[in-house]
Each structure stands twice: as C-alpha cells, then as structure tokens.
Amino acid sequence: xxxxxxxxxxxxxxxxxxxxxxxxxxxxxxxxxxxxxxxxxxxxxxxxxxxxxxxxxxxxxxxxxxxxxxxxxxxxxxxxxxxxxxxxxxxxxxxxxxxxxxxxxxxxxxxxxxxxxxxxxxxxxxxxxxxxxxxxxxxxxxxxxxxxxxxxxxxxxxxxxxxxxxxxxxxxxxxxxxxxxxxxxxxxxxxxxxxxxxxxxxxxxxxxxxxxxxxxxxxxxxxxxxxxxxxxxxxxxxxxxxxxxxxxxxxxxxxxxxxxxxxxxxxxxxxxxxxxxxxxxxxxxxxxxxxxxxxxxxxxxxxxxxxxxxxxxxxxxxxxxxxxxxxxxxxxxxxxxxxxxxxxxxxxxxxxxxxxxxxxxxxxxxxxxxxxxxxxxxxxxxxxxxxxxxxxxxxxxxxxxxxxxxxxxxxxxxxxxxx
Numbered sequence: 001x002x003x004x005x006x007x008x009x010x011x012x013x014x015x016x017x018x019x020x021x022x023x024x025x026x027x028x029x030x031x032x033x034x035x036x037x038x039x040x041x042x043x044x045x046x047x048x049x050x051x052x053x054x055x056x057x058x059x060x061x062x063x064x065x066x067x068x069x070x071x072x073x074x075x076x077x078x079x080x081x082x083x084x085x086x087x088x089x090x091x092x093x094x095x096x097x098x099x100x101x102x103x104x105x106x107x108x109x110x111x112x113x114x115x116x117x118x119x120x121x122x123x124x125x126x127x128x129x130x131x132x133x134x135x136x137x138x139x140x141x142x143x144x145x146x147x148x149x150x151x152x153x154x155x156x157x158x159x160x161x162x163x164x165x166x167x168x169x170x171x172x173x174x175x176x177x178x179x180x181x182x183x184x185x186x187x188x189x190x191x192x193x194x195x196x197x198x199x200x201x202x203x204x205x206x207x208x209x210x211x212x213x214x215x216x217x218x219x220x221x222x223x224x225x226x227x228x229x230x231x232x233x234x235x236x237x238x239x240x241x242x243x244x245x246x247x248x249x250x251x252x253x254x255x256x257x258x259x260x261x262x263x264x265x266x267x268x269x270x271x272x273x274x275x276x277x278x279x280x281x282x283x284x285x286x287x288x289x290x291x292x293x294x295x296x297x298x299x300x301x302x303x304x305x306x307x308x309x310x311x312x313x314x315x316x317x318x319x320x321x322x323x324x325x326x327x328x329x330x331x332x333x334x335x336x337x338x339x340x341x342x343x344x345x346x347x348x349x350x351x352x353x354x355x356x357x358x359x360x361x362x363x364x365x366x367x368x369x370x371x372x373x374x375x376x377x378x379x380x381x382x383x384x385x386x387x388x389x390x391x392x393x394x395x396x397x398x399x400x401x402x403x404x405x406x407x408x409x410x411x412x413x414x415x416x417x418x419x
Contacts, residue, residue, distance in 0.1 A: 004373075004377075005027075005104060005373075007377065008027060008373045008376050008377060009025065009027060011376050011377065011379075011380060011381060011382065012027055012029050012033065012106065012373070012376035012382050013027065013028055013029065013382060014028075014029070014030060014138060014164075014166055014167075014382045014383075015382075016133055016134060016136065016138075016164075017091070017136060017138065020091065020092075020095075020135070020136050021095045021136075024095050024098075024099055025099055025102075025104075026094070026095045026098035026099050026103060026107065027103075027104060027105065027106045027107060027373075028091065028094065028095060028098075028107050028108070028109060028136070028138060029106045029107065029108055029138060029372070029376070029382060030108060030138050030139060030166050030167055030168055030382055030383070030384070031072060031108040031110055031138055031139025031167065031168015031169075031170075031203060032139075032166070032167070032168050032203055032383075032384045032385075033070070033106055033108065033372050033375060033376060033382075033384060034046060034070050034071070034072055034106065034108045034139075034168070034264070034265070034372060035168065035203045035204065035240050035264045035265065036372070036375050036384055036387075037070045037106070037368045037369075037371040037372035037375060038070075038240075038264035038265075038365065038368060039240065039262075039264060040371050040375065041364075041365075041367075041368050041371050043258060043259040043364060044258050044259075044264075044363060044364035044365050044368065045243070045257065045258045045263045045264050045265060045266045045363050045364075045365065046069055046070060046071050046072065046264065046265065046266070046359065046363060046365040046368060047060065047064075047069075047071050047072065047266055047268055047355060047358060047359060047363065047365070048071075048072035048073075048074050048110060048112070048242070048265050048266060048267045048268070049071065049072070049073055049074065049268055049269075049272060049355065050074055050075060050076060050079060050112065050267065050268065050269030050272070051073055051074070051075055051083075051085050051090065051093070051094075052075070052079060052083045052085065052269065052272070052273045052326065052329045053083065053084070053085070053273065053276060053329050053333055053336060054084075054085075054093070054097075054333070054336070054337060055276040055336065055344065055347040055348050055351060056272040056273060056276050056351050057073065057085070057093055057094065057097055058097055058101070058348045058351070058352075059272070059275075059276070059347075059348045059349065059350070059351025059352040059354075059355060060073065060272070060351060060352075060355050061073075061094075061097055061098055061101055061103050061107075062101060062103075062348070062352045063351070063352045063353075063354075063355035063356040063359060064103070064105050064107075064355070064359065064369075065101070065102075065103050065104065065105055066352070066356050067356055067359040067360050067365065067366045067367075068105060068366060068367045068368075068369045068370065069105060069359045069360075069365040069366055069367070069368050069369055070105055070106040070107075070108075070365070070368045070369045070371070070372040071105065071106075071107060071108075071359075071365075072107075072108045072109075072110045072139065072265060073090065073094050073107055073108070073109055073110065074090070074109075074110035074111070074112040074139075074267070075087055075090050075111070075112060076112040076113040076115075076269075077111070077112075077113055077114050077115050078113065078115065079112075079269075079326075082326065082327045082329055082330045083329045083330055083333070084329070084330060084333045087111045087114075087132055087135075087137060088131070088132065088135045089135070090109055090136070090137070091109045091135060091136020091137065091138075092135075092136065094107060094109060095136070104369075105369035105372075106369055106372040106373065106376075108138050108139045108168060109136055109137050109138045109139065110137070110138070110139040110140065110141065110168065110170075111132050111137045111139070111140040111141065112141050112267065113141055113143045114128075114129070114132075114140055114141055114142050114143055115143050115144075115146065116142065116143065116144035116146070116147065116155045116159070117144075117146045117147065122155050122158055122159065125142075125159050125162070126159070126162055129159060129162040129163065130162055133163075133164055133167065137167075138167055138168060139167055139168025139169070139170070139203075140163055140167065140168070140169060140170065141170035141171075141172065141204075141206065141242070142155070142156055142159050142160070142163075142169070142170070142171055142172075143172045143206075144156060144172070145172040145173055145174055145206075145208075148407040149173070149187055149190055149191065149407050149408045150402060150403070150405055150406075150407045152172075152173065152191060153190065153191050153194040153195070153402060154399065154402060154403070156171050156191070156195060156200065157194070157195065157198050157200065157399070157402075160195070160198075160200045165383065166382060166383035166384075168203050168204075169200075169201075169202050169203050169204075170202060170203065170204040170205070170206060170242050170265075171191060171192075171195065171202045171204070171205055171206070172205065172206040172207075172242075173187050173188050173190075173191045173205060173206075173207060173208075174187055174207055174208035182207075182208050182209060182210065182223065182226060183207040183208045183209060183226075183230060184230075184408070185229060185230050185233035185234075186408055187408050188205060188207065188230045188233060188234050189233055189234060190408055191205070192205065192234050192237045192239055193237070193392050193397070194392075194397050194402060196237050196388065196390055196391060196392045197390065197392035197393060197394045197396065197397035198394065198397060199390055199394075201237070201238065201239075201386035201387065201388045201389075202239050203239070203240060203387070204239065204240050204241065204242035204264070204265055205234065205239050205240075205241065205242065206241075206242040206243075206244050207226075207227065207230060207241070209222055209223050209226050209227045209230070209243075210222045210223040210226070221248075221249045221250070221253055222243065222245070222249050222253055222254075222257060224253065224256045224257060224260055224261065227241060227243075227257065227261045227263070228260050228261045231261050231262045231263075235262070236388075236391065237388050237391070238386070238387035238388030239387075239388075240262050240263065240264040240265070241257075241261055241262050241263035241264065241265070242263070242264075242265040242266075242267070243257055243263045243265065243266045243267065244267045245267070246266045246267055246268045246271075247268055247269065247270045247271035247284070247285045247286060248270075248271075248284050248285065248286035249284060250283070250284050251283070251284065251361070251362045254266070254358075254362050254363070255362055255364075258362070258363050258364055259364070266363060268285070268355075268358070270285075270286075270287065270326070271284075271285030271286065271287075271354065272285075272351050272354070272355070273326060273329070274287045274295075275302070275350040275351050275354050276302060276336075276347045276348075276350060276351050277297075277302040277303055277308070277311075277347070278297055278298050278301035278302015278303055278308070278346075278347070278350070279295045279296065279297060279298070279302065280295070280296040280297070280298050285354060287322070289322060293321070293322060294312075294322055295322050295325065300346075301346065301350065302343075302346070302347055302350065303336065303339060303343065303347065304339060304340075304343055307332075307335060307336075307339065310335075311325070311328050311332055314328065314331065314332075315327075315328060
C-alpha cells in the first residue's frame with residue numbers, strides 16, 4: 001500500500017508542486033482530479049473549504065482524512081485582503097499542515113472568485129494568474145460574472161490561456177447579479193458555447209441559482225430544479241457544477257444538489273469561520289443572530305470569551321456589522337494562534353466534526369479519495385485532460401463576432417460574495 005501511495009505521489013503531483021515541495025508526502029493535485037473522482041463515484045460532491053484561518057484549514061484536513069474524501073482547499077481573491085492565508089501562500093499552509101498530520105487524501109488548491117470587473121483587471125490578471133500557479137495553486141475560478149455576458153465571455157477567452165492545461169478551471173455566470181435575477185440556461189449556454197468554440201473546456205460553472213453568500217438574509221436558498229435544468233442544457237459540453245453559498249442551506253437541499261444535479265464542488269466559508277470562533281450556528285451552519293442582530297458566542301466553544309469580547313469591541317470601533325466580522329481574521333490571527341492549547345484544539349475540532357458530517361452524510365464524498373488515486377494511476381499523469389471536445393463552430397464565435405453579439409442581460413449587481 002505504501003508503494004502504491006508513493007507511485008500516486010510521483011504521478012499525481014503537478015511539476016509546480018514537486019518543485020515547491022520536493023520532499024513532501026502530501027498529495028496536492030489538480031482540481032480536475034477532484035472533479036473526475038466525484039463524477040466517477042456519482043451522486044456526490046465534495047467540499048471546497050475557504051480557509052480563512054489556520055484552524056479552519058486544520059479541521060477540514062482532519063475531517064477529509066477521517067472520511068477518506070478527496071477535497072478542495074480554497075481562498076477567494078477578496079479574502080486574500082483580510083486573511084493571513086491568501087492565494088499565494090495557501091499551498092504552503094496546506095502542504096505544511098498536511099505533512100504534519102499525515103494527510104494522504106488528494107487535495108486541490110483553488111483560487112476562488114478571481115474577480116474581474118474591468119479591462120484593467122484583465123490586464124493585471126495576465127500577470128497575477130501565472131504567479132498563482134508558480135506558488136502552488138492547482139485550480140482557479142475566473143469570475144468575470146460582474147460583467148455583462150458578452151464581456152464575461154471575452155474575459156474568460158483572454159485569460160484562459162494563462163491557466164495551465166492540466167489545472168482545474170471554473171467559470172461563472174450570473175453569480176454577482178444576486179437579486180437582479182437568477183441565471184438562465186440561455187446565459188450558461190452562451191458562455192459555455194463561446195468557450196467551447198475557442199477550445200476552452202471548463203471543469204465547472206458556478207451559477208446564481210439562489211445563492212446567498214455569507215450570513216443568510218433570505219430563506220429562498222438554492223434552487224435545485226433550476227440548477228438541474230441548466231446542467232442538463234450544458235451537458236454536451238462536459239461541465240460540472242460548482243455550488244457557491246452552501247452555508248445556511250438545509251441538509252436535505254444540499255443532498256438534492258449532490259444527487260439531482262452534476263454539481264461536484266460545494267463552497268463552504270462562513271460556517272467554518274463561525275464554528276472555529278465558537279459562534280452559535282443553526283443545524284445548517286448558518287450564524288444565529290440575537291434580537292439586536294448580533295452574533296451569539298457560545299460558552300466554552302471556540303476562542304475564549306475574553307478574546308471574543310476584544311473582537312467584538314474592535315469590530316464596533318470600526319463600525320462593522322455582523323456580516324463583516326470576517327474582516328477580523330487578519331488583525332486577530334496571531335491572537336487565535338496564541339490561545340491556550342485546549343482552546344486551539346476545540347476550535348479545530350468544531351470544524352472537523354462539522355465538515356466530516358457534511359462529507360459523509362450530506363455530500364456523500366466518503367471514500368472518493370481512493371477513486372481519485374485510481375484515476376491518477378490510470379492516467380499515469382497529473383494531467384487528466386479535458387472532459388469535452390470542440391463541438392461549436394469557431395468561425396461563429398470569433399472575438400470580432402462576439403463583440404457584435406447582443407448581451408442576454410446587461411444589468412449587473414454589486415455585492416460581497418466570498419461564500
């Protein structure tokens with residue numbers, strides 16, 4: 001068995017990962033590997049955990065190993081502005097902790113919501129995206145959904161060439177439009193057809209399918225039927241679903257997403273942060289607010305009560321509402337790390353227990369690690385190649401013709417979508 005794992009390590013780790021971590025025993029792989037493992041197992045998805053702090057990362061890794069599940073560790077571009085963990089050091093954190101804990105399940109390192117809002121962002125991304133992969137990212141979400149549909153497509157076409165062919169690639173449509181309206185099959189097809197014609201084959205597409213990121217302010221939740229309808233429309237193009245805003249949706253709805261759609265990746269961020277801190281959450285991982293709209297700290301859970309009061313005072317001085325307590329991660333990370341050992345352990349354990357239950361009883365991802373390893377051995381490579389081939393006529397989707405196409409929707413929303 002040890003010899004087999006050594007072979008998977010040799011074959012499954014991309015060259016960038018081998019260069020960065022030449023002596024590592026952690027199995028850092030392409031996002032494609034994780035997606036394919038879920039598809040092969042069927043009727044399941046895995047967690048893409050936003051690692052806003054060290055204890056989230058640690059708890060998620062322990063849960064994945066216990067469940068024998070292949071998972072994704074991620075951080076969003078915006079989160080990199082208010083967390084010590086960012087898109088350029090996430091791989092180093094994951095590799096270090098995984099080696100310490102003896103983690104042997106496949107792990108993808110994902111740059112979540114790499115946001116593009118303008119042509120200036122596109123130009124900057126041409127420099128930043130290659131650097132991300134040089135620092136250990138193995139999968140990326142190019143999120144130009146802030147733009148009208150035509151510009152979203154053009155940005156993806158322009159930036160896809162900077163994503164290594166072996167890496168996981170996620171695209172998005174309608175995500176940031178929020179209350180302006182849910183995504184439609186027509187919008188998803190417009191994006192995926194245009195990419196297909198240009199020889200670009202995303203592994204995932206994220207939708208605005210009723211997603212609410214962060215602390216819930218709506219009971220509508222994810223629209224399973226809409227998601228399934230869109231996935232059916234794009235089925236010929238081999239694109240899986242990426243579900244954002246998972247925190248706060250009930251377990252039955254998430255089970256439906258796993259079993260009734262082709263979703264393989266489910267982002268979870270806010271719930272994990274709150275659990276690590278000891279904030280009260282409901283059975284769905286959604287933070288519970290008191291009558292004043294403030295977070296409730298549970299006794300003997302998460303950080304000490306003294307540190308929590310310091311965090312609350314700091315946030316109030318800054319004028320931050322509960323939904324922006326995520327900004328506390330950066331100024332308080334060192335204080336989290338200096339809590340007593342028993343406090344640090346309970347912070348980690350709360351995340352571990354929650355994620356293990358998700359992976360096994362809601363997402364049905366248990367034992368997907370073995371499938372992912374088998375896929376690597378079968379391919380004899382870290383590069384599993386595209387799931388699709390070009391079926392659209394490239395002459396109908398030239399850059400010049402796309403620029404002349406009418407947008408399906410021109411209204412764009414604003415928001416703060418970190419999951």
